[in-house]
Amino acid sequence: MSLTGKHILSSDLFTRDDLERLFELADVLTPVARGRKVTRVLEGAVMASLFFEASTRTRLSCESAFLRLGGGVTTTTGVELLSIAKGESLADTSRVVSGYCDLVVMRHPDEAAVHEFADATHVPVVNGGNGAGEHxxxxxxxxxxxxxxxxxxxxxxxxxxxxxxxxxxxxxxxxxxxxxxxxxxxxxxxxxxxxxxxxxxxxxxxxxxxxxxxxxxxxxxxxxxxxxxxxxxxxxxxxxxxxxxxxxxxxxxxxxxxxxxxxxxxxxxxxxxxxxxxxxxxxxxxxxxxxxxxxxxxTDAGIPIRMALFASVLGVADAIRPSLRPATWYRPDFTGPDDAPFYRNTAVEGIA
Known part of the structure; x- marks a missing residue:
């Protein structure tokens, strides 16, 4: 099943074939996630990062993944910073935000909110965590x-x-x-x-x-x-x-x-x-x-797999391999001092 244009609201969506294709693409994208290679397959695309609940890893890795693909990110966090605090409905917010971007990543403490948001928009919505529901x-x-x-x-x-x-x-x-x-x-x-x-x-x-x-x-x-x-x-x-x-x-x-x-x-x-x-x-x-x-x-796996997902949802997965080129900036060793020897020995090549 093609993931192009799909909302990613639940793990129910994915078949085993989907998982295997995403893993294969994430392996290809691992050197990009680690700053060894570059791709611009999403140049010009914009992701809206809407987090109504605290997040560190999910928000930053989703934003980094989209940026590593060459896209741009517009972001806001906390209900108090949005017009919802002024009484705007979630549906109105969704319809407005969808006019600003090509994909939305959303986290919300209410389990139903991400589904309500997706129902009101015309761009793909990715669930970044909905209360005690799913991730x-x-x-x-x-x-x-x-x-x-x-x-x-x-x-x-x-x-x-x-x-x-x-x-x-x-x-x-x-x-x-x-x-x-x-x-x-x-x-x-x-x-x-x-x-x-x-x-x-x-x-x-x-x-x-x-x-x-x-x-x-x-x-x-x-x-x-x-x-x-x-x-x-x-x-x-x-x-x-x-x-x-x-x-x-x-x-x-x-x-x-x-x-x-x-x-x-x-x-x-x-x-x-x-x-x-x-x-x-x-x-x-x-x-x-x-x-x-x-x-x-x-956690290191978060960026390449989210890159693979975003590329698949926006229909550019097949363009990744021919677009890859070496990065030109300095990158230190990828791993930290407590990482296992086998990981330190393979991480530079993008193989974990």
Whole structure:
């Protein structure tokens, strides 16, 4: 299915063929994302970046991706800066903004808002996160990361045991991710959370209906044991700030737990931000130098996969390869001091 002109509101849109085409294109675009090569396939195009809710990675990486493709970006953040604060309807805002740009990336705390916005516009709208609903571009970069990590390890995603742990009720990243994972074959999906923060039942039923083995657990030590991949999420306190939640320190994914129950080749991911405060019971910083930790390889995947998505939605994917040329500016080493040796050795060439 062609993605040209499509709204990207949910991971439901993508087939496995779509994912494989996007991954292939993202591999081609990785040197562009890292400042080694240049393309101008979106020269003259404008993206409107509308973030009604806080964002660092999604907003900056979407904007950087569009700019790396040669396009321009117009941006605003916060409801208080928009005419909505003066009483304008979301539909009116959508119709107006669509006259200024060729594509919109939008984040909003109301799950229905991005759909209302898309209904009122004539340009493609990309969901950058809608409350506790979905985050399809995050799920794309997560799957692209899994694809690369498993390829490096000589494994397939098909047949893998994947543990998702944390706040699975409010975590929009895992809602989109489980939909994409369900496009693969014969997975064991282990959903680990307190009972009150479990994965929504319709998503569990979707995965089971597509032939996957689904397990539910409230014990991280048991749920993470022998996983091929662990996907941790933080407690989404902004979604239920006034409600007490049983979230004990057994949900802290630290080096001791990983060494005790995971294999030496288990991949560990997190959509970030992680809450690094000691009492947060999130992904531990003592894993930072562990090569199993893929969180920064994961964030590095954000720009090339979003470039691939924008190029596909705006119909220029086929023009990328012939347009590539070397960059002429100075670029330092791409990786940081804590990156795994295998990543430092390959990142310069744009192969992760």
């Amino acid at each position: 399809p571009t995050q799920a794309l970069l997560d799957m692209f990361t899994m694809h690369r990590e498993f390829h490096r390890l000589g494994r397939d995603i098909d047949g893998a045991r994947i543990a998702m742990v944390g706040d699975l009720r409010h975590g929009r990243t895992v809602h989109s991710l489980i939909k994409l994972l369900s496009r693969y074959d014969k997975l064991t999906l282990v959903c680990v959370s307190p009972d009150s923060l479990g994965m929504p039942a319709p998503l569990l039923e979707l995965a089971a209906s597509r032939g996957h083995h689904v397990e539910v657990s409230d014990r991280p030590e048991a749920g993470l044991r022998d996983a091929d991949l662990v996907y941790a999420t933080r407690l989404q306190t902004e979604r239920f700030a006034d409600l007490p939640v049983p979230y004990s320190d057994e949900f802290r994914i630290d080096r001791a737990l990983v060494d005790r129950v995971c294999r030496p080749d288990t991949v560990i991911m997190h959509p970030l931000p992680r809450d690094s405060r000691p009492a947060a019971n999130d992904l531990g910083t003592d894993l930072n130098t562990d090569p199993r930790l893929a969180i920064f390889r994961q």
